Amino acid sequence: MTRGSDMHSGSTQSRPHDADAHARALAAATARLAGEPAAALAAAIALLAEAPDLLPAQLLAGQALFRLGRLEEAVARLSALAVLAPEVPAVRWELAQAAAAAGQPETAITALEQLTRQLPAVPGGWFLLGRQYRAAGRSEDGWKADLRGVAASTQDPELLKAALAMQQGELDQAAAMLVARQARAGGDPPASRLAAEIRWRQGDMPAAIAGLEAVLEQAPGYDMAREFLIRLLVQSNRLPDALAHAELLATSPVQNPGHDLILASVLVHLGEQGRARGLYEGLLAKTPNQPQVWQNLGHVLKTLGEQAGAVAAYREAVTRQPTLGEAWWSLANLKTVKLGAADIAAMQAALATLAGEASPRAEDLFHLQFALGKAHEDLGQAEAAFRHYLEGNRQRRAGISHDADAFSAEIDAATGVFTAPFLASRRDGGCPAPDPIFIVGLPRSGSTLIEQILASHSQVEGTMELPDMMMIASRLAARVEAGEFADFGAMMAALTPADRRRLGEEYLERTRIHRKSDKPRFIDKMPNNWQHTGLIRLILPNATIIDARRHPMGCCFSAWKQHFARGQSFSYDLVEVGRYYRDYVRLMAHFDAVDPGAVTRVIYEEMVADTENQVRRLLGAVGLAFEPACLEFWRNDRAVRTASSEQVRQPIFTDGVDHWKAFAPWLGPLTETLGDVVTDYPAVPASLTPI
Structure with missing residues (x-):
């Protein structure tokens, strides 16, 4: 936000040499604002005694009062200044901050609504407005303000530069840019979200999750940050937390079908197949031409034992997108379903279509090969089946890491x-x-x-x-990799009886979410x-x-x-x-x-x-x-x-x-x-x- 330099330099009756002196005094006082706000206030009051119409001095006085914690006085002075200088963004920004700190959300909201109309491309105004809306009990308006702040941040050249460095793998450089930015500005949800993603890419999942949780404390309406957090919580098997965030995301004022898909995915991980089914069916009732959603519905129906429904859903998926390899494989993988010659011809045609694409998805290619293998096997054509299985495995193996010697x-x-x-x-x-x-x-x-x-x-x-035992084992192994123990044996030997009890109790607690009955x-x-x-x-x-x-x-x-x-x-x-x-x-x-x-x-x-x-x-x-x-x-x-x-x-x-x-x-x-x-x-x- 701009400061007093955008305001009138002083009284119209001031003589030129007085104006120069006032400008020098004002600059000196402003320089003392951060470290010596009391001195800055005294200097501002002295200037105003000489030049009562010196509006930059009025602004400096309000800023100093705010920093001294004299919030009521700061709000009063800045409110009066906002009437005199309505065109100066810095006045409304300082007033909004002081009013927010003083617990006067309505005053802050008035100032910020005017400010964001004047400067809609500045994210900080929107995020502060969102917080004040929530303080006033206007949660949906707060959510929308957060989203406007996120949209404004997408044009920020500094954030774009840091994001580009991250995408190019220059993670330390990107992190350093954001640290410098946060030290200078602070309270910047988009920068904090980007910093959390860098942490995730560096392999520090707990720090990434903690960073995203802090972002959402600042800006609960930051939907993209919540989507990312849900993904990381699922990866960490913190499914109850993921569900809470997914259910909140589904209430976003932005009607985004993707939010229902995220909620359905979390429900599937939790074994809540019935609820997930309802979400998928609701989405398809509104927009039937969604092959991926038909596929997801097929997965749920298969799990629920509704085989005919699963077959129909998978058929809908491949009818709407014939190259959707996973849907073909899911259909073939129904062990009691046999694919015929017409299906083989359709899959071969899909492979031909993919061969003509500049960069076909590897997932579609190898899924189709596995599905063709199953289709030929169903027809008793073992040699042709083996050929497709071999190619599918070759393609899949090329994309994964496995070291048999290390294992x-x-x-x-x-x-x-x-x-x-x-x-x-x-x-x-x-x-x-x-x-x-x-x-x-x-x-x-x-x-x-x-x-x-x-x-x-x-x-x-x-x-x-359930992945929980494997996750506990991986966490223990990470302690060896981090050098805490010489080897696997030393780490296991170091576990005390209490440690072992705590780990066993942790496993039971982590898996409790999957237990839907009182069976022992x-x-x-x-x-x-x-x-x-x-x-x-x-x-x-x-x-x-x-x-x-x-x-x-x-x-x-x-x-x-x-x-x-x-x-x-x-x-x-x-x-x-x-x-x-x-x-x-x-x-x-x-x-x-x-x-x-x-x-x-x-x-x-x-x-x-x-x-x-x-x-x-x-x-x-x-x-x-x-x-x-x-x-x-x-x-x-x-x-x-x-x-x-x-x-x-x-x-x-x-x-x-x-x-x-x-x-x-x-x-x-x-x-x-x-x-x-x-x-x-x-x-x-x-x-x-x-x-």
């Missing part, structure tokens, strides 16, 4: 740390609650079947694949938790761990031809998936040896062949009495989010046990990598048995 080294470290003496010396400690039932193993191992059987018991609630037990079906068996034993010693195991060829091939939305980076190469399976068998064999009985193994083929006896054995391992409903698991209408969601809604069938054999001629790399794990299955080969 094997992590398993080596785990077997070296979690020895029998180490575990025996840590029987005390940890959270004693028996609530969690972990179902671990590889994806496509029959874990969803086990989950559905257990979730059909009156004492067990099925949730979903619940299932966490995150397959990758097999890697954290040792940590589970330390922090939740009374939890149940079920190892879902399937024939290595069937399991690995099924994982390889399955495109996973996230998390299974090992599965897109036949050699790497084989190595992963061997590492898994090796670690679980280790725990069988050093902590007998800690893990209960369920062999998929045995469950299929002798269901009732295996179900009774499974329930016994969990400590539950047999209930007939567990044998009629397909009648359970709970939401199931995994790739096997349709299969567990029907009685057990054996069709998929040996389906890999049709592809055996092309699975040489997998067979060779698995080696004796195949020939000795279901026993553990001597090569992987602890000495």
Whole structure:
């Protein structure tokens, strides 16, 4: 904001040499304002005694009174000045700040409404006006003022320069620009939002979240900052917080359908499929031509077990956007749906269309390849199916990071740390609650079947694949990477009984949001938790761990031809998936040896062949009495989010046990990598048995 230099220099009766003297005195007094406001006030009053019409001195006096905390006097003086100099923005700005500090929002609002009409491109006026509207109980007007401030900030050359540096990867330089700006101006929500994004890009998620929360304290109507915060909260699995912000965002005075999409996404993460469905259907009722929303509705309907509705939704999506690869794959991935020749022709045409585009989305390309593989497999065309699966996996593998050697080294470290003496010396400690039932193993191992059987018991609630144990493990590993501990073993050894109890309680608290009933037990079906068996034993010693195991060829091939939305980076190469399976068998064999009985193994083929006896054995391992409903698991209408969601809604069938054999001629790399794990299955080969 401009200051007194824009105002009349003084009385029209002043002589030239008096005006020069007044200007010099005024400049000297203004220079003392920041550090010596009392001296600046005294100088301003002295000037006004000589030249009562010297308006810059009136402004300086008001500024000094404000800085001295004499707020009522500052407001009175600046209000009078605003009548005399209505065209000077600095007067209204200073009046607004003083009135805001004095708890006079109506006075501040009047000044700021006039100021923002005069200078609509200055963000600070809008943000202060938003705060004063809220102080006066006008929350919607405050929200709109914040949005006007955000819009004005998009033309700020300094912010644009910092944003460009960030986009070019010059994060430290961009951060330095913003630090200098904040030191100079302060209270700048757009700059603070940009600083939070830089923190996120630097890998400091807690600082980014804290920064965005501070931004929204200043400017609750900053919708784009709230959208970004919701995204980071979901990534951090702070789902209740994400939901609160998403529900608030949905009330924005700006009618943005994207806000409903964000809310629906958070609801899906929370397992609130019914509410998400209502939002998607509401959006489509207003605007049907939204292929992505049709796809999202299909995902929800599939999870809810409404297969016909899911098929119809996916068909709507690909009809409206034939190149939408994920929708084609989602349709193909309905295990009880078979695609035909017409679908294959449509997908080939979609690939041809994408080939003509300058930069087609990689996601569309590899999703279409996986879908074509499934379509040819449905038609019994194994060679053509394998060709498409191979290409889809090649494309997907090119875009992800997986180091099989580094992963094997992590398993080596785990077997070296979690020895029998180490575990025996840590029987005390940890959270004693028996609530969690972990179902671990590889994806496509029959874990969803086990989950559905257990979730059909009156004492067990099925949730979903929960990321919380993996997030706790990652946080602990980060302490090693940060140099706090020499290695993984030192970090684990440093955990006291109280530490382990606190971590176990943290896991229960983090997962509580997913428990919708009062059943005493619940299932966490995150397959990758097999890697954290040792940590589970330390922090939740009374939890149940079920190892879902399937024939290595069937399991690995099924994982390889399955495109996973996230998390299974090992599965897109036949050699790497084989190595992963061997590492898994090796670690679980280790725990069988050093902590007998800690893990209960369920062999998929045995469950299929002798269901009732295996179900009774499974329930016994969990400590539950047999209930007939567990044998009629397909009648359970709970939401199931995994790739096997349709299969567990029907009685057990054996069709998929040996389906890999049709592809055996092309699975040489997998067979060779698995080696004796195949020939000795279901026993553990001597090569992987602890000495």
